[in-house]
Amino acid sequence: MNVDWTTFWPRIVEATGETLIMVIATLIFGSILGVVMGLLLFVTRQNNILENKIVFNLLNLIINIVRPVPFIIFLVAISQLTRLVVGTTIGTAAAIFPMTIIASFTIARVVENNLVSIDPGVIEAAQAMGASPLRIIFTVLIPEALGPLVLGLTFVSVTLIDFSAVAGTVGGGGLGHVAMTYGYQRFDGSVMIVTVLILIVLVQVAQWIGNTLSRKIMRR
Amino acid sequence: MIEFKQVSKTFKIGPREVHAVKDVTLTVEQGDIFGIIGFSGAGKSTLLRLVNLLERPTSGRIEIGGTDVTSLSAKELRRQRQNIGMIFQNFNLFNSRTVAGNIAYPLKLAGTPKTEISRRVTELLQFVGLADKAANYPDQLSGGQKQRVGIARALASNPDILICDEATSALDPDTTSDILRLLKKVNREFGITILLITHEMEVIQSICTKVAVMEDGEVIETGGVFDVFTDPQHGTTERFIRSVQQDLPSPGILKEWRDAGGGKLYRLLFKGPIANEPVLSRVTAKHGVTFNIVYGSVRELQERLFGNLIVSFAGDPVATAAAIDEIATLTDIEEVIEIER
Numbered sequence A: 001m002n003v004d005w006t007t008f009w010p011r012i013v014e015a016t017g018e019t020l021i022m023v024i025a026t027l028i029f030g031s032i033l034g035v036v037m038g039l040l041l042f043v044t045r046q047n048n049i050l051e052n053k054i055v056f057n058l059l060n061l062i063i064n065i066v067r068p069v070p071f072i073i074f075l076v077a078i079s080q081l082t083r084l085v086v087g088t089t090i091g092t093a094a095a096i097f098p099m100t101i102i103a104s105f106t107i108a109r110v111v112e113n114n115l116v117s118i119d120p121g122v123i124e125a126a127q128a129m130g131a132s133p134l135r136i137i138f139t140v141l142i143p144e145a146l147g148p149l150v151l152g153l154t155f156v157s158v159t160l161i162d163f164s165a166v167a168g169t170v171g172g173g174g175l176g177h178v179a180m181t182y183g184y185q186r187f188d189g190s191v192m193i194v195t196v197l198i199l200i201v202l203v204q205v206a207q208w209i210g211n212t213l214s215r216k217i218m219r220r
Numbered sequence B: 001m002i003e004f005k006q007v008s009k010t011f012k013i014g015p016r017e018v019h020a021v022k023d024v025t026l027t028v029e030q031g032d033i034f035g036i037i038g039f040s041g042a043g044k045s046t047l048l049r050l051v052n053l054l055e056r057p058t059s060g061r062i063e064i065g066g067t068d069v070t071s072l073s074a075k076e077l078r079r080q081r082q083n084i085g086m087i088f089q090n091f092n093l094f095n096s097r098t099v100a101g102n103i104a105y106p107l108k109l110a111g112t113p114k115t116e117i118s119r120r121v122t123e124l125l126q127f128v129g130l131a132d133k134a135a136n137y138p139d140q141l142s143g144g145q146k147q148r149v150g151i152a153r154a155l156a157s158n159p160d161i162l163i164c165d166e167a168t169s170a171l172d173p174d175t176t177s178d179i180l181r182l183l184k185k186v187n188r189e190f191g192i193t194i195l196l197i198t199h200e201m202e203v204i205q206s207i208c209t210k211v212a213v214m215e216d217g218e219v220i221e222t223g224g225v226f227d228v229f230t231d232p233q234h235g236t237t238e239r240f241i242r243s244v245q246q247d248l249p250s251p252g253i254l255k256e257w258r259d260a261g262g263g264k265l266y267r268l269l270f271k272g273p274i275a276n277e278p279v280l281s282r283v284t285a286k287h288g289v290t291f292n293i294v295y296g297s298v299r300e301l302q303e304r305l306f307g308n309l310i311v312s313f314a315g316d317p318v319a320t321a322a323a324i325d326e327i328a329t330l331t332d333i334e335e336v337i338e339i340e341r
C-alpha cells in the first residue's frame, strides 16, 4: 500500500520539524548540563583549581554507568521517570527528556576531553596573575577550549539526529516515527527513501554549521 | 624584598618523597636582578613557584616586604599575586586572545577602567616594541615576540617583583640577548626586583647582580655575581663558570706545550682595577725575567674587569721565584697543575 504523496508531504514536513525540535532542544538542555558537568569534572581533578575527590569520583562514576547503556534500552529503562517528569512517554517532549540526559553525559566527556588538552601552563599563568577559580573557568577554560568544543558538540548533534530517529520508533514522533509506521510497517519503500534522504541532509547541514563555526573561532 | 626563611618543599608521590627544596634561606633585596642557577632537577622552578605560592612550602616562611605570604587568605593572596609578575619558558599566552587582549587580562582582573586599560596596553606594547602587533594572535608571533608579550602582560599590573622561569631557554642566542636587555630595562626604568632561574651561566653573567647556585634542592653558594665568578667556592659553581669562560687551555694544548719542553705554567687572576695595571711587565722587568702569555682573557663582569692569564717565565730560577713571590703580593697567582676535569 502506497501513500498519496500529494497529501503526504505536509506530514513529512511536520515530522522533520519534530525531529529538528527534538535535536535542537536536546542540544540546548544537554549542552547546559553537559558543559557544567564537564567543567566540574575537569576542575575537581587532582591538582586542579578546585580539586575535590568526592565530586570528581561521584560524577565520573555516574557518567561511566550511564554512557555505555544503549540508547534504546535507556529510553525504555527510564520511561517511568520520563512519565513522572514530562507526564507522558509518547511524543516529542517525552523523547527530549531521555535524549537530554544521555546527551548531557556525552557532552560532559567531550567538554572534559577538550579542557584536558588546554596547556596547564596557561591556567597557571592566570593563577599567577591572581585570577580566582571561577574567573579562570569563564575567562580561560571556556574561551581556550571553545573551538574544539564546537566540533565536539557538532559530533554530538549528529548522534542526536540518530537518537531522535530511535526515539521516533518507540513513539517519539519525528522522521523516525514516519519511517517506522509508513516505511517499515506498511512496506512503502519511497517513504523510507525520503526520510533517509532528509536525515542525511540534516546531518550534512549540522556538520557544515559546526565546521564553519569552529573554524571562525579557531581562525583557521 | 623577598625572604626565604628555612623553606623546604617536599612532594609526595605515593609512598615516595621528593625533597625538591631543602632548608633554603635567601634574601632578594629590592632592585636586585637575582639569578638562581642549577642543573635540571635542582629545584629551581619549585623555589620560584614558592614566591607566588603556586607551590606551598612544606615548612619555613616566605616573606615579601615583611609579610608572611603563607598566612594570607585566598583573596589576599590573589591581590598579592597581582604584585608579582611572572613569565615562563613557554610563554603561556592565551591563544584565544589577541596580543592586546593578553596584556589587558591582568588589568581586567584588577578592575581597571576600560579607557585606562587601552591606554596602558598601548604604553606597554610600545615599551616592549610590539606596537604594530596589538591585533595579532599569539600563534602569529615568533618566540621572541611571544616572550615580549609575556613580559608586557607581567608588567601590566605594575608589580614590584618579576619572577622568570627559564624565560630565555626556548629562544635562540640573539633573541635571548634581546629579551635579557629588555629585562634589564624593566629593572632599571621601573625599579622592579627580578628573580630569575636559569641553567645558562650566560644569563647570570649578562644581567644578574646576585646569584645563588642550587644543587639537590639546596642553595650551595650565593653572593654578588662578580665575587662568585671570580672566586667560586663550590665545584658545581666552577663547572657553570667554565661553561661561559674557559680559564685553561684544553688538555690537548697543555700536553703539546709540555711535550715541546715548555716550562712551568702559572695562572694569574686580576680582579677589578689591577687588571688595568702593567703588573706583569713591571715586576718581571725589575727581576730581569721575561714572560710569555700562553693563554688568557680579560673580560668585563658587572662593569668590573676580570683577567685570567696563563703565563710562563724564563730566566734565572732564583730571580723567577722572587718575581713570582712579588706578583703574589699584588694579585692571585698559582701554578697550573694538570687536574683531571
Ligand SMILES: Nc1ncnc2c1ncn2[C@@H]1O[C@H](COP(=O)(O)OP(=O)(O)OP(=O)(O)O)[C@@H](O)[C@H]1O
Pocket (backbone or CB within 6 Å): B011, B012, B013, B018, B019, B020, B038, B039, B040, B041, B042, B043, B044, B045, B046, B047, B199
Ligand atoms: N608537582 C610535582 N610533583 C612531584 N615532584 C615534583 C613536582 N614538581 C617538581 N618535582 C620534583 O622536584 C624536583 C625539582 O624540580 P624542579 O622543577 O624544581 O627542578 P628545576 O631545577 O626547575 O629543573 P629544570 O631545570 O629541569 O626545570 C625534581 O626532582 C622534580 O621531579
Ligand SMILES: [Mg+2]
Pocket (backbone or CB within 6 Å): B044, B045, B046, B166
Ligand atoms: Mg624548571
